[in-house]
Structure formats: structure tokens, C-alpha cells
Amino acid sequence: xxxxxxxxxxxxxxxxxxxxxxxxxxxxxxxxxxxxxxxxxxxxxxxxxxxxxxxxxxxxxxxxxxxxxxxxxxxxxxxxxxxxxxxxxxxxxxxxxxxxxxxxxxxxxxxxxxxxxxxxxxxxxxxxxxxxxxxxxxxxxxxxxxxxxxxxxxxxxxxxxxxxxxxxxxxxxxxxxxxxxxxxxxx
Amino acid sequence: xxxxxxxxxxxxxxxxxxxxxxxxxxxxxxxxxxxxxxxxxxxxxxxxxxxxxxxxxxxxxxxxxxxxxxxxxxxxxxxxxxxxxxxxxxxxxxxxxxxxxxxxxxxxxxxxxxxxxxxxxxxxxxxxxxxxxxxxxxxxxxxxxxxxxxxxxxxxxxxxxxxxxxxxxxxxxxxxxxxxxxxxxxx
Amino acid sequence: xxxxxxxxxxxxxxxxxxxxxxxxxxxxxxxxxxxxxxxxxxxxxxxxxxxxxxxxxxxxxxxxxxxxxxxxxxxxxxxxxxxxxxxxxxxxxxxxxxxxxxxxxxxxxxxxxxxxxxxxxxxxxxxxxxxxxxxxxxxxxxxxxxxxxxxxxxxxxxxxxxxxxxxxxxxxxxxxxxxxxxxxxxx
Amino acid sequence: xxxxxxxxxxxxxxxxxxxxxxxxxxxxxxxxxxxxxxxxxxxxxxxxxxxxxxxxxxxxxxxxxxxxxxxxxxxxxxxxxxxxxxxxxxxxxxxxxxxxxxxxxxxxxxxxxxxxxxxxxxxxxxxxxxxxxxxxxxxxxxxxxxxxxxxxxxxxxxxxxxxxxxxxxxxxxxxxxxxxxxxxxxx
DNA sequence: CATGAATGAGGTTTCATTCAT
DNA sequence: AATGAATGAAACCTCATTCAT
Numbered sequence: 001x002x003x004x005x006x007x008x009x010x011x012x013x014x015x016x017x018x019x020x021x022x023x024x025x026x027x028x029x030x031x032x033x034x035x036x037x038x039x040x041x042x043x044x045x046x047x048x049x050x051x052x053x054x055x056x057x058x059x060x061x062x063x064x065x066x067x068x069x070x071x072x073x074x075x076x077x078x079x080x081x082x083x084x085x086x087x088x089x090x091x092x093x094x095x096x097x098x099x100x101x102x103x104x105x106x107x108x109x110x111x112x113x114x115x116x117x118x119x120x121x122x123x124x125x126x127x128x129x130x131x132x133x134x135x136x137x138x139x140x141x142x143x144x145x146x147x148x149x150x151x152x153x154x155x156x157x158x159x160x161x162x163x164x165x166x167x168x169x170x171x172x173x174x175x176x177x178x179x180x181x182x183x184x185x186x187x
Numbered sequence: 188x189x190x191x192x193x194x195x196x197x198x199x200x201x202x203x204x205x206x207x208x209x210x211x212x213x214x215x216x217x218x219x220x221x222x223x224x225x226x227x228x229x230x231x232x233x234x235x236x237x238x239x240x241x242x243x244x245x246x247x248x249x250x251x252x253x254x255x256x257x258x259x260x261x262x263x264x265x266x267x268x269x270x271x272x273x274x275x276x277x278x279x280x281x282x283x284x285x286x287x288x289x290x291x292x293x294x295x296x297x298x299x300x301x302x303x304x305x306x307x308x309x310x311x312x313x314x315x316x317x318x319x320x321x322x323x324x325x326x327x328x329x330x331x332x333x334x335x336x337x338x339x340x341x342x343x344x345x346x347x348x349x350x351x352x353x354x355x356x357x358x359x360x361x362x363x364x365x366x367x368x369x370x371x372x373x374x
Numbered sequence: 375x376x377x378x379x380x381x382x383x384x385x386x387x388x389x390x391x392x393x394x395x396x397x398x399x400x401x402x403x404x405x406x407x408x409x410x411x412x413x414x415x416x417x418x419x420x421x422x423x424x425x426x427x428x429x430x431x432x433x434x435x436x437x438x439x440x441x442x443x444x445x446x447x448x449x450x451x452x453x454x455x456x457x458x459x460x461x462x463x464x465x466x467x468x469x470x471x472x473x474x475x476x477x478x479x480x481x482x483x484x485x486x487x488x489x490x491x492x493x494x495x496x497x498x499x500x501x502x503x504x505x506x507x508x509x510x511x512x513x514x515x516x517x518x519x520x521x522x523x524x525x526x527x528x529x530x531x532x533x534x535x536x537x538x539x540x541x542x543x544x545x546x547x548x549x550x551x552x553x554x555x556x557x558x559x560x561x
Numbered sequence: 562x563x564x565x566x567x568x569x570x571x572x573x574x575x576x577x578x579x580x581x582x583x584x585x586x587x588x589x590x591x592x593x594x595x596x597x598x599x600x601x602x603x604x605x606x607x608x609x610x611x612x613x614x615x616x617x618x619x620x621x622x623x624x625x626x627x628x629x630x631x632x633x634x635x636x637x638x639x640x641x642x643x644x645x646x647x648x649x650x651x652x653x654x655x656x657x658x659x660x661x662x663x664x665x666x667x668x669x670x671x672x673x674x675x676x677x678x679x680x681x682x683x684x685x686x687x688x689x690x691x692x693x694x695x696x697x698x699x700x701x702x703x704x705x706x707x708x709x710x711x712x713x714x715x716x717x718x719x720x721x722x723x724x725x726x727x728x729x730x731x732x733x734x735x736x737x738x739x740x741x742x743x744x745x746x747x748x
Numbered sequence: 749c750a751t752g753a754a755t756g757a758g759g760t761t762t763c764a765t766t767c768a769t
Numbered sequence: 770a771a772t773g774a775a776t777g778a779a780a781c782c783t784c785a786t787t788c789a790t
Contacts, residue, residue, distance in 0.1 A: 007789080008753055028215065030780060041755040046782065048753095106349030147353070148360035151346040155360075158349070159342020162293030165334055173335035173342075180367025198771085217763060228772040230766085239764060381768080382774055402589065404759060415776040420761065422774095480723030521726060522734035529720020529734075533712040536667030536719070540708070547709035547716075554741025572750085591784060602751040604787085613785060754788075760781090767775075 012048045014038045019059045024100030031055070057113035063104040064119035067091065071126035081139025084130045088153060089174055095157030096170055102157040124150060140181050152177060199235045201225045206246045211287030218242070244300035250291045251306035254278065258313035268326025271317045275340060276361055282344035283357060289344040311337060327368050339364060386422045388412045393433045398474030405429065431487035437478040438493035441465065445500035455513025458504045462527060463548055469531035470544060476531040498524060514555050526551060573609045575599045580620045585661030592616070618674035624665045625680035628652065632687035642700025645691045649714060650735055656718030657731060663718040685711060701742050713738060 018038035022029045031052055035042040049055035070087065077083035095102040108120035124146075131149055134140040140149075156177060160170050205225035209216045218239055222229040236242035257274065264270040282289040295307035311333075318336055321327040327336075343364060347357050392412035396403045405426055409416040423429035444461065451457035469476045482494035498520075505523055508514040514523075530551060534544050579599035583590045592613055596603040610616035631648065638644035656663040669681035685707075692710055695701040701710075717738060721731045 011753080031782090032780080042781090043756070043783080044754055047755095050782090052781065106345070109350055143359075144363060145356065145359060147350065147356040148363065151350045151352050151356070151360050152343075152363065153346075154349050155342035155344075155346020156339075157342075158293070158345035159338040159340075162341050162345070163296055163334065163338045165338050169332060169334040169338070172330075172332060173338050176331060176335060176339065176367040176370075177364060178367070179370045180363040180365070183363075183366045183370060218765090219763080229764095230773070231771055233765065234770075237765090385774080405761095406759080416760090417762085417777070418775055421776095424761090426760065480719070483724055517733075518737060519730060519733060521724065521730040522737060525720040525724040525726050525730070525734050526717075526737065527720075528723050529716035529718075530713075531716070532667070532719035532723070533714075533716020536715050537670050537708065537712045539712050543706060543708040543712070546704075546706060547712050550705060550709065550713065550741040550744075551738060552741070553744045554737040554739070557740040557744060592786090593784075603785095604752070605750055607786065608749075611786090751790080752788105753790095755784105755786085757784095759783080762780075763776105763778090765776085767773105769772080769774095 008048075011038070011040055011044060015040060015045055015048055015055075016058060016062060019055055020062070020100060023056065023059055023103075024098050027100070027103060054113070057111060057116040059100070060104045060107055060111060061113070061116045061119040063101055064108060064116070064123045067101075067105075068119065068123040068126045071123065071130055075126065075129045075133065080130075080133035080137035084134035084140060085178060087127070087130055088156075088178075091153060092156045092160055092170065092174060093167075096160045096165065096167075099161050102154070102161050105154045105157060127153070141183060144181060149181070152181075198225075198227055198231060202227060202232055202235055202242075203245060203249060206242055207249070207287065210243065210246060211285050214287070214290060241300065244298060244303040246287075247291045247294060247298065248300070248303045248306040250288055251295060251303070251310045254288075255306065255310040255313045258310065258317055262313065262316045262320065267317075267320035267324035271321035271327060272365060274314070274317055275343075275365075278340060279343045279347055279357065279361060280354075283347045283352065283354075286348055289341070289348050292341045292344060314340070328370060331368060336368070339368075382422075385412070385414055385418060389414060389419055389422055389429075390432060390436060393429055394436070394474060397430065397433055397477075398472050401474070401477055428487070431485060431490040433474070434478045434481055434485060435487070435490045435493040437475055438482060438490070438497045441475075441479075442493065442497040442500045445497065445504055449500065449503045449507065454504075454507035454511035458508035458514060459552060461501070461504055462530075462552075465527060466530045466534055466544065466548060467541075470534045470539065470541075473535050476528070476535050479528045479531060501527070515557060518555060523555070526555075572599075572601055572605060576601060576606055576609055576616075577619060577623060580616055581623070581661065584617065584620060585659050588661070588664060615674070618672060618677040620661075621665045621668060621672060622674070622677045622680040624662055625669060625677070625684045628662075629680065629684040629687045632684065632691055636687065636690045636694065641691075641694035641698035645695035645701060646739060648688070648691055649717075649739075652714060653717045653721055653731065653735060654728075657721045657726065657728075660722055663715070663722050666715045666718055688714070702744060705742060710742070713742075 015034065015038045019034045022034045022037055031045055032042055034055070035045045038045070045055065049058055070090070074083040074087050077086075091101070091105075095105075108116075108123065111117060111120065127150065128146050131140065131144075131146060135142050135144070156173065159165075160173065165173065202221065202225045206221045209221045209224055218232055219229055221242070222232045225232070232242065236245055257277070261270040261274050278288070278292075282292075295303070295310070298304065298307070314337065315333050318327065318331075318333060322329050322331070343360065346352075347360065352360065389408065389412045393408045396408050396411055405419055406416055408429070409419045412419070419429065423432055444464070448457040448461050451460075465475070465479075469479075482490070482497065485491060485494070501524065502520050505514065505518075505520060509516050509518070530547065533539075534547065539547065576595065576599045580595045583595045583598055592606055593603055595616070596606045599606070606616065610619055631651070635644040635648050652662070652666075656666070669677070669684065672678065672681070688711065689707050692701065692705075692707060696703050696705070717734065720726075721734065726734065
């Protein structure tokens with residue numbers, strides 16, 4: 001499978017971007033809307049993504065990979081605590097304005113497509129590394145397991161988005177959660 | 188607007204219950220499925236709820252009112268802290284098994300219908316009372332504002348549901364959050 | 375599954391008739407055309423026949439059942455030879471003006487649907503009875519097996535239709551075949 | 562109209578062969594499938610055959626011309642009866658395994674394209690010569706007209722194919738027909 | 749010339765909603 | 770009042786055909 005022609009690759013990217021936009025705003029949007037926004041014919045969308053599900057998965061995969069890359073970058077940061085909380089904050093902040101990332105985060109567990117699954121696993125793994133390092137550095141309490149911390153990441157994103165939190169309130173919400181994560185409960 | 192006939196009221200209730208079931212499991216389900224489960228004709232559904240949106244809003248309103256009632260009940264509890272955390276825990280626990288309540292909670296901000304809006308406001312108000320009393324009783328830190336705490340309620344519900352948390356992990360997640368809410372940060 | 379309402383049954387019949395017409399003339403016709411001819415909305419067609427394949431099978435089944443009934447009727451005729459040749463002639467004659475029956479006859483072997491399969495089997499069985507009786511009455515040579523005689527029935531229908539034979543030529547074609555079927559094969 | 566370049570002629574032949582294969586198996590196949598099998602780009606197919614209909618006609622014409630050539634060859638055979646029956650048998654036998662030839666034979670009457678029409682006429686003429694000579698040689702009864710004999714040729718091909726006749730049954734079917742064609746119609 | 753990407757028209761199917769019984 | 774049939778708009782997807790490389 002040799003690389004796509006230049007124009008085709010451009011179109012693929014345009015479609016993916018359009019899909020991110022469209023599905024980010026209303027997850028049930030039609031494929032036509034994506035085509036309109038991308039300024040291509042409907043058939044072009046289907047040439048690049050043979051079914052709607054595959055398009056959705058591509059959007060999802062794309063997002064997850066970007067998150068994973070960011071987490072991976074941060075995992076090389078010296079200050080493990082700053083890295084962990086910085087990532088957490090960034091994800092939740094962006095979700096506030098991009099419903100779709102939150103959807104992606106939650107869908108990550110439920111989706112069928114192979115690529116999306118792998119991207120989800122990769123993202124969770126990278127986040128797990130951030131958490132581990134933060135715990136070893138003493139920045140996050142040791143008895144916080146991955147599943148619940150991940151659920152908190154997803155949940156905070158969703159909650160902030162769904163209730164239309166102001167940036168200030170969002171900051172305070174994260175402050176509460178971070179206090180909980182840091183609390184030297186027993187350890 | 189005289190009261191509905193007995194059988195009609197029965198039907199209305201049956202339809203509402205069916206809708207809760209159906210939309211709880213797959214939010215994009217068709218109205219036919221609701222009619223099937225309620226064992227009434229499709230036209231009967233539309234007689235009681237002239238449009239699908241109105242049906243959805245009725246489901247939502249119903250749920251919100253039940254939550255509000257529960258919160259109102261608890262607000263008469265002597266132990267304000269137990270009331271607040273008990274309510275929070277119950278909501279999140281049930282959301283885990285009922286996707287739709289989480290949807291309802293988040294939709295509460297976005298929805299148009301008058302009845303649903305009022306129910307949402309009522310529910311938030313009742314929850315606000317629980318929070319207030321818990322804060323006055325010293326069970327929850329004073330600098331936690333309503334918006335962020337409400338966002339946490341919604342978010343924890345969504346996060347737990349979306350990531351398929353086990354009951355144990357859900358308990359630990361709530362433990363982290365509650366520690367954050369209690370933390371005697373005087374500041 | 376209680377019987378359809380009167381108007382629904384009418385519509386079902388109208389749709390079936392329209393489908394017979396339309397597919398009889400061009401087997402690749404669209405379902406829309408059927409709806410147009412039947413003067414119903416497209417969705418009505420799909421209410422009665424949930425998929426296009428099922429519609430096609432219903433048409434086929436209908437035809438096969440009519441042929442089977444005719445064959446069964448004739449099998450009670452005293453003159454077994456006249457019954458056999460009469461049936462053969464009638465089928466071929468009508469096929470000449472109704473491409474679709476020929477299609478049905480040939481499709482009968484290849485089709486998946488249970489109802490259509492049974493109707494095909496029933497029709498072949500009824501024709502087999504006609505053949506048997508004609509052979510026992512000495513009107514058709516004994517060494518003519520069912521498969522080849524059935525193939526001739528199908529083939530004559532198709533050939534007459536495909537080449538646009540005049541009624542006279544069709545009569546002569548059948549004359550040739552009948553001579554072959556009667557010939558006191560020396561072997 | 563100068564001759565095509567060597568590679569272009571190759572491609573044309575490859576496409577035609579592929580089309581014969583593809584349409585022989587499923588008459589509604591897409592042009593893409595032909596291109597895939599021929600291992601050329603879709604645009605190349607359309608360069609050689611500007612529309613799908615023209616491609617189909619080319620396939621048809623090709624087949625008819627081959628049949629015509631075979632008939633013409635046989636018309637120089639000394640044994641006129643053997644030539645006629647041999648041709649008939651060969652056509653029907655091959656049709657059994659190549660659905661498409663039967664389609665071609667029947668389509669021959671109905672098709673629009675000039676080339677295909679001429680090829681059809683040529684083929685029928687060549688077959689007519691075989692029939693004439695066989696009749697003059699006393700191998701086929703004189704009162705059998707061309708239209709009905711041609712219809713039998715087409716019909717036997719179709720019937721054998723459509724009912725999935727075994728080679729043995731096909732032989733018996735042809736035996737019946739040949740007996741009819743030979744019968745010294747005394748009556 | 750050859751290619752593969754792009755396209756819009758059209759096909760099948762679903763669904764919220766209205767009508768007739 | 771309740772039912773189930775009817776409806777058209779819209780969704781997903783395919784395909785013959787044209788354009789740009």
C-alpha cells in the first residue's frame with residue numbers, strides 16, 4: 001500500500017479535521033455534513049473511510065494518539081508531579097471546549113476498531129506511566145489505583161463540559177480533585 | 188385540563204417506564220421500540236407525547252424530579268455530612284448501572300423544555316441545600332463552590348459509567364474525591 | 375400474527391402486482407418504481423416487504439404457487455397426455471409475454487428464501503406428477519427423465535421469450551419438442 | 562483510425578477478457594471489478610470503452626463473432642448433419658458452464674449497438690446456413706423453420722444453465738430435442 | 749496513454765410523525 | 770381513546786463517469 005497521492009492525502013486530512021469538528025459538536029451528525037464542511041463530495045468521504053464507523057474510529061484514533069504523544073512527551077519531564085498534573089489539567093481544559101475529546105476518552109474503552117483500540121490502550125498506558133512516576137516521586141498518593149484515576153480524568157472532562165463550567169470553576173474543581181489525589185491519606 | 192382517564196394514565200406511566208428503559212440502554216433508540224416494550228401502539232405514544240423530544244424531556248424530568256425528591260428528603264437528615272456524601276454516592280453508584288441518569292444529569296443544563304428546565308433547577312437547588320448544610324456542619328470545606336461540586340457529581344457519574352469501573356474502583360474513586368472535598372484547606 | 379387489516383391487505387396485493395409487472399419487465403428495476411406503480415409511498419413497500427430481496431422472493435413465490443396450483447389441477451384430468459402437454463404449452467405461451475415467469479422458473483433453483491424454495495419444490499413436484507402420469511399413459515416416452523424435461527420447460531420459455539418468437543413459431547417450436555418427447559425411442 | 566499502440570491493444574484485450582469473466586459470473590458486476598481483474602486502472606477501462614454499455618456490447622460482440630466463426634467453419638464440413646448437431650451440442654454444452662454466453666445469445670435480439678447487432682445477424686446467418694445444409698442433406702426435417710430452431714438453441718442453453726443440469730441430463734435433453742428435429746414428420 | 753482520486757445521482761433502508769379504522 | 774398502516778425526508782453507501790497527475 002504505497003502512500004497516497006499528495007492531493008488525496010490533503011483531502012484525507014481535511015475530511016478528518018472536518019469530522020473532528022462536526023462530530024465534536026454533535027456526535028450524531030450525518031456524513032453529509034462532514035463532506036460539506038470539508039468541501040468535498042460525499043463519495044470522497046467514503047473513498048477515504050469506507051463506512052461511517054471507520055470515520056468515527058479514525059477521528060477517535062487521531063485524538064487518542066495525540067493525547068498519547070503528549071503524555072509520552074511529558075513522561076520524560078524531570079518533575080514527575082508537574083508532568084502528571086499538567087497533563088491532567090490540559091486534557092480537562094481542552095475537553096471543556098471540545099466535547100468530542102471527552103467522548104473519545106470514554107469511547108476508548110468501548111470501541112471495536114483495532115486501530116482505535118490500540119490507540120486507546122497506548123494512551124492509557126502512557127497516562128499510566130505518568131501516574132506511576134508521580135506516585136514514585138511522592139506527588140500522588142500511592143493507594144490511588146489506575147482505574148479510578150483514569151475514570152476521574154474522563155469524568156472531570158465530561159463533567160466540566162456537560163455543566164458548562166467557567167474556567168475559574170474548572171480550576172477550582174481540579175483543585176479539589178488534586179487535593180484528594182495528594183492527600184497523604186495513610187501512606 | 189382535566190385528569191386523564193384511568194387507563195390513559197396507566198398507559199402514560201407504562202410508556203414513560205418503557206422509555207426510561209429503552210433510552211437508558213441506547214440513547215438513539217427509535218420510538219417504535221418504546222411502544223413495543225410498553226405494549227401499546229406507536230400512535231398511543233404520540234398521543235401522550237406529541238413529539239419524540241417531548242418524550243425524552245418527560246423521561247429526563249421524571250428522573251430529575253426523583254433525584255430532587257431524594258435530595259429534599261435527605262436535607263431533613265440530622266447528619267448533614269452523611270446526607271451529602273450519601274446522596275453523592277448513591278447518584279454515582281446508580282449511574283454506573285444506568286447510563287441514562289448520567290445523560291440526564293448532563294443534559295439538564297442544555298435542554299430546552301420548560302418542565303425539564305424547572306426539574307433541573309429544582310434538583311440543583313436541592314443538591315445545593317445538601318452542600319450548604321454539609322459545609323455549615325463542617326463536613327465539606329467552605330471554599331468549594333456549587334458549580335464545581337455539581338460538575339464533580341456529574342463527572343463522577345459519567346466517568347464511572349464510561350470507563351466501566353468496578354464497584355470497588357468506584358468506591359476508591361469516590362474516596363479520592365471525598366478526601367478532596369473534606370480537606371481542611373483553610374485558605 | 376393475526377390477519378392484516380383490509381386496507382393493508384389490499385395494499386400488499388397492489389404492491390405485489392406492481393412488483394410482478396415491474397420486475398417482469400426489467401429485473402433490475404428499483405423499488406421506487408414499484409412504489410410508483412402501486413401508488414403507495416416507498417416506505418409502504420418496505421413495511422410489507424422489509425427488504426428488496428424479500429419482495430423479490432414474494433413475487434417469485436406467488437408465481438410458483440400459481441403454477442403449482444395449475445399443475446395440481448391438471449393432474450386430476452382424465453387425459454394425462456393432454457394435461458401434460460396442455461400445461462407445458464400454457465407455461466411457455468405465457469412466458470412469451472411475461473419474461474418474469476421464465477426468470478422465476480430459472481431462479482427457482484437458486485433462491486435462498488424458505489418460502490420461495492418450498493414453492494419451487496412444490497411446483498416441480500406437481501410438474502413431476504404430470505410427467506409421470508403422461509408417461510404411464512404412454513403419451514410421453516418412458517426414458518425421459520424429470521431433470522431434462524424440466525430443463526426443456528424452462529428453456530422453451532426462455533428461448534421463446536428471448537428471441538421474440540411469434541405465436542406461430544412458438545407453436546412450431548413446441549411441436550418439435552413434443553415430437554421428441556413422444557418419439558418411440560428405438561433404443 | 563490508425564491502429565492502437567501495442568500496449569494499448571494488449572490492454573484492450575486484457576480488459577475484454579476480464580469483462581467476459583466478470584460479467585459471465587455476475588451480470589450486474591461493477592466496472593471496478595473488471596478493472597481490478599484486468600489489473601489496469603479504472604480510467605483505462607473507460608478510455609477503451611467510453612461507457613459501460615459499450616463494454617458490455619463489446620463482450621457480446623466478441624462472443625457472437627466467435628460463435629459465428631465456428632459455425633462458418635463447420636459449414637464447410639462434408640457431413641452437414643454432423644456439423645449442425647455438433648454445433649448445437651457444443652453451444653449448449655459451453656453455455657452450461659458459461660452463463661454469459663446464454664445471456665449473449667438471448668440479448669442478441671434486444672441489443673442496440675451497431676456492432677453487436679451485426680455480429681448477432683452474422684451469427685444467426687451462419688447458423689441458418691448450417692440448418693439449411695442439414696435439411697437439404699435430410700438430417701433435419703424440412704418443416705422446421707429457422708426462428709423456432711434458433712429459439713431452441715437459445716432455450717436449451719438457458720434451460721440447461723438455469724436448472725443446473727448434469728452433463729448426462731444435458732445429453733438426454735439434447736437427445737429428446739434432436740429426435741424432434743429429425744422425426745420424419747409424417748403427420 | 750495510464751492512473752487513481754473525485755464526484756453526484758440514485759438505491760436501499762429507517763424513522764418521526766400523521767391518517768383511517 | 771387506541772391502534773397500526775402510510776408517508777416522505779433523510780441516512781448510508783455504490784457506481785458510472787470525469788479530472789488532475
